[in-house]
Amino acid sequence: MNQDYIQPDNWSIIEEGFDVERVKSSESLFSIGNGAMGQRANFEEYYSGKTFQGSYIAGIYYPDKTKVGWWKNGYPEYFAKVLNAPNWIGIDIEINGENLDLAKCQSVSNFRRELNMKEGIYYRSFDAVLANGTEIAVKVQRFLSLDLDEVGVINYEITALNSDAKIVFKPYVDAGVHNEDANWEEKFWEPISVKHSGNEAFVTARTFKTHFTATTFMQNSVLLEGSSLSVAPVSVQETKDKIQFSYEVAVAKGQTTTIQKIGGYTVSMNHDDTILGAKKSIAKALEIGVSQLTENQKQAWARIWEMSDITIDGDVKAQQGIRFNIFQLNQTYLGKDSRLNIGPKGFTGEKYGGSTYWDTEAYCIPFYMATKDQQVARNLLAYRYNQLDKAIENAEKLGFKNGAALYPMVTMNGEECHNEWEITFEEIHRNGAIAFAIYNYYRFTGDYSYIPEKGLEVLIGIARFWHQRATFSTYRNQYVILGVTGPNEYENNVNNNWYTNYIAKWCIDYTVAQIQRIEGEYPSDYTRIMNKVKLSQAEISAMKKVADNMYFPYSEEHGVYLQQDGFLDKELITVADLDKSQRPINQKWSWDRILRSPYIKQADTLQGFYFFEDHFTKEELEKHFDFYEPFTVHESSLSPCVHSIQAAVLGRMEQAYTFYLRTSRLDLDDYNKEVEEGLHITSMAGTWMSIVEGFGGMRVRNNQLHFEPKIPVQWKGYSFKVNFRNAIVKVEVRQEGTNVSIEGNSDVEVFVNGESQLIK
């Protein structure tokens, strides 16, 4: 654990005391989002200290020109990244002629942030003594509305503590923003227009190249002692991409003045006329009113929690951790729009370009599938179906043909947005997770219709890729897969990564089985699809031959599948025997040293055992876990959750609990020393899995839902709900025993430790 300033609390993330060194970290941790937009917890008022400004609009990206040292054929020319969006939260404050800047005050006391996850509201308050001696108390409340998802609301209160004061509020909207990770220091936004009328202002800007138009808007009301002043701005400052109002309020000692700022974005993805859209949004928000909007926000979050909450008794840090994870996932993606997906940093930072990774299929879909309507998971699957043509084009760039599809490692719009050859071209296992998610969706929801409708085409493209990508080794008389990077990115360009070979074989087998099923059960879909993809029996036989004769590296000596052909050549020194000063190795070692070490960034062979648990015995799992776990450094956020689940399966509850804490409090406690850059959103779904699938032991077997609950000794109990085939199954696990209640679909059968649970 590397930081511990966040106060333990069941429902809130709380920081107390002002520390300039924590500002960027807290900007990440207190981020808010509503699925359509999100923002780091930057201060509204000007701040001259170290800060990382970030506001993001879902689906708005920019193709930054690729930056590489040495160009290699097949690299994308452009690299889509999430855009830092215009700022609508800014409110400069002037008090008795001096600007409020927390970095420049004589003193700041009672500084407190609270992100109330139950309500979906972010609070900040502090007392400050300005350089000119004026003492003030400030209370701020901010949220992004779930109901009106183009709208955010700020309530900013200032109380004059030691004298009368002239307070100037200077709210603004500003499109003059840039990305910290811009490759060429280019501007991404082109200003189009700046308009204002009364207390409303609109800055419209268009992204270069992608030509998304966004209007960033604000509407301001000023209050004194809670009563509206009905004032207009005393002055308006305009540049080509920014507009700022000034409101002056004379406040007597002890009095409180408030600015209520309604702001947000309307974008051309949703509006023909974004300014008109913005005006309508403001009107709607004003009609509801700030107070009712706030109430609605709490109710909307209550509805989310109703289904997705996990309770933990007797361990407040564990409770806070899981709720933080569930909260952030829901802030990032709500499943309303199939054009959107889940970036590894959500709306909390720029790194990883805000794009879609295999994380969505491998980690996020199970969470959304179980805690939302099945349509949400279906939308996530459809996202890939809609990008199938681009995946085929992507494979063509790498020399594949005839409809073989390679999904990009990273994408915003279906095109590859990554450019390290060992990952872009070689981390091809991502294709496997995309196929697995289709199977997983059907297994959990029971909804087969997706496969004839859309899924089979994706499966065929993927199976074709694996067929063409395998090489027949005359030497082994089997098919091998050469030159790949597995989930463990600390090995590059290896031969026969077990996970990749295994999922490749599985993809082909699963695809062929679905072709047969659809031929029998959905003949018209079969005909439509086969006419489209032109898959011959000869091709099916050829791909089946690859699956049937796939090579898997295995060590007789150790009784385990080898992560890759060369694994045993390595010096097998365990992580426990590695000097702590060398950790994390990705910050301490050069790349070649990492590559030739045995250290595993994230579950790789064990990831395969996670996906295909039922293909192996518990003894096999144990053997592999005992072999690989000691070499795993978990320097990927996606790793500890899988190990937590497997430790739980093996009954190693202390280890499972340790991994659980690591995954659930990864960001709160900043294990990997990088929370300043943003949160690890996608791995948060892994945290959810480590409770539901790990401790709860949830599995689907024979179309039935099974639980084998276990409980860490630290806990009195825990509970969660899942939506299994439209039955809402609530599981309450206590040290004394497990209680299951089921509502809805009465066809489903649920078992606890093998015993059927009647529907109550």
Add this chain to the structure above:
Amino acid sequence: MNQDYIQPDNWSIIEEGFDVERVKSSESLFSIGNGAMGQRANFEEYYSGKTFQGSYIAGIYYPDKTKVGWWKNGYPEYFAKVLNAPNWIGIDIEINGENLDLAKCQSVSNFRRELNMKEGIYYRSFDAVLANGTEIAVKVQRFLSLDLDEVGVINYEITALNSDAKIVFKPYVDAGVHNEDANWEEKFWEPISVKHSGNEAFVTARTFKTHFTATTFMQNSVLLEGSSLSVAPVSVQETKDKIQFSYEVAVAKGQTTTIQKIGGYTVSMNHDDTILGAKKSIAKALEIGVSQLTENQKQAWARIWEMSDITIDGDVKAQQGIRFNIFQLNQTYLGKDSRLNIGPKGFTGEKYGGSTYWDTEAYCIPFYMATKDQQVARNLLAYRYNQLDKAIENAEKLGFKNGAALYPMVTMNGEECHNEWEITFEEIHRNGAIAFAIYNYYRFTGDYSYIPEKGLEVLIGIARFWHQRATFSTYRNQYVILGVTGPNEYENNVNNNWYTNYIAKWCIDYTVAQIQRIEGEYPSDYTRIMNKVKLSQAEISAMKKVADNMYFPYSEEHGVYLQQDGFLDKELITVADLDKSQRPINQKWSWDRILRSPYIKQADTLQGFYFFEDHFTKEELEKHFDFYEPFTVHESSLSPCVHSIQAAVLGRMEQAYTFYLRTSRLDLDDYNKEVEEGLHITSMAGTWMSIVEGFGGMRVRNNQLHFEPKIPVQWKGYSFKVNFRNAIVKVEVRQEGTNVSIEGNSDVEVFVNGESQLIK
């Protein structure tokens, strides 16, 4: 062969006819240099067509900020590259009010370039009809003086063909240049001063960061019908980094006017006051006079050719090829200055940053060793000795310790200047070539003194590196070397590259043997060195253990050492069976596809057989040649020469001859479709080797020089000279037999086909 416009000629490179599409190619092919500076064959007069401007000063570099997509620990922050130097050759021409621009003339006829390699002079001539109808004939002669190596001379003649003409010569010097390969479009030169006096001008500029100061100078004389006009410029145009004179001459129809421009650079590496240095250079040049300077140039080149020429009878293209190679090597490096080295593109382009690669040790040293005084090769060795501390620092960055040295892949000043992890961190075999060159120098020159003086410290640093870099595989019970890139850069991050393992073992063995010899024969050097490097007997034993137990991958089935552990897993389709449309694969295939293919960019295992030929039988060589040659695509310029030598050893003369043509005319015929970017200088030394060591069969055995001459059927004969231990050995091979003459050191013994040759 991809182009054939260069006219065959024994002593000259000749182009006839003007073709805008050939301009950039010819700018490379007609490049001139004198070891201290060099330049592409850009036109003196303004040219609006496609051109690649390039002038370079030896030793002047700039640390460009490294550009990578994804940073990895150990990458250098800066990346030294050769600088495009200020332009001193420019002479804008105005005729009857119109600018001469070959891209804009009504017609250009009789266009001819000739690079006379015997004289070291570049000629260009053409007739042109300008848009205004004026017809002129132009003759230009240019050279960079070998005697005064800061000075170049241009003689530019214009004859008015169809009318009287007012001709304005506008010679200039200009520091406002940039690099085409600049990473961030930064300026590299900061202007310091612009001065002029009479017909002389001086632009002084300083490189940013490295702070090299260079004065670029010119002195102009104008003649009419061969008589000096003693005129001063009619006007002078100055900016902060450029100065341009104008001279006006009224020419009657049929008359000829000439501008003689003396120009060049003086740099702060050699002068405290570069302007004063420039004035002295001009004064010296004027004192000698253009006519005598030209005569001196021819004599200086005659002295070079006297020793380094190779004659070939009966095959003008082969003759032209080898002379072009020898000429370019001598233009690039003359061995006068141990601060300098040989960049892969010499002074002919920017690519590869003009830096030093292992090419110097593996390819160039044999050429310089045999055709120059041994001090030249010693200077090249000392270059690495002088950079030993930085090689140790470089190894430390990658986690090595205790004096282990890893020489950079690419360097200007000892620091690593390359940033692809698979090469920078993994193409570590370069260390082996640097050790091999020390051995090779001693073997050929008989001068052991270099090793106790300097070489042993380098050897110990390198041996320590290999010792630490090897990994003990308990699985194999041998030492392995994991995660390397061999000379074949079409495989990355492989395990147990045979070449690397072999040269690593050899380096340790050779180092330990030299330690023992120096302990016995040079006790005071021994004490000095051991006190400095603190090498214990225990460390020596430990490193010897690695060498004695090194693993070499071997295939019983094929009877060959395997290029690397995974080679046999590949689909072994020969180059002959690869569709021609797929070649060159580095332009057609994505990187992953190249990596999993069996195709070899350049000799790898065979490179080892070349270095260590006497460790293997001819049968073993044949077996390996027959196994690897069919997979070799020779997409590195460094490859065909090694294959040519080995084909000759195996008596396959037709194949040897084909490879010889490919290496010797690589640039003239533009085999790799990239000559526009510059010439392949370092591989030219390989061409020399393919005659002397391949056809000539030159070997040093038991301190004696042996020849086993062979001759391609296409040739009547060939001859070359080598300086072996201060004996000048001239070998003339004809279809009828071989004649050897020896001058100088009478201690040396020379054998032809095993028969001793008496000194005549």
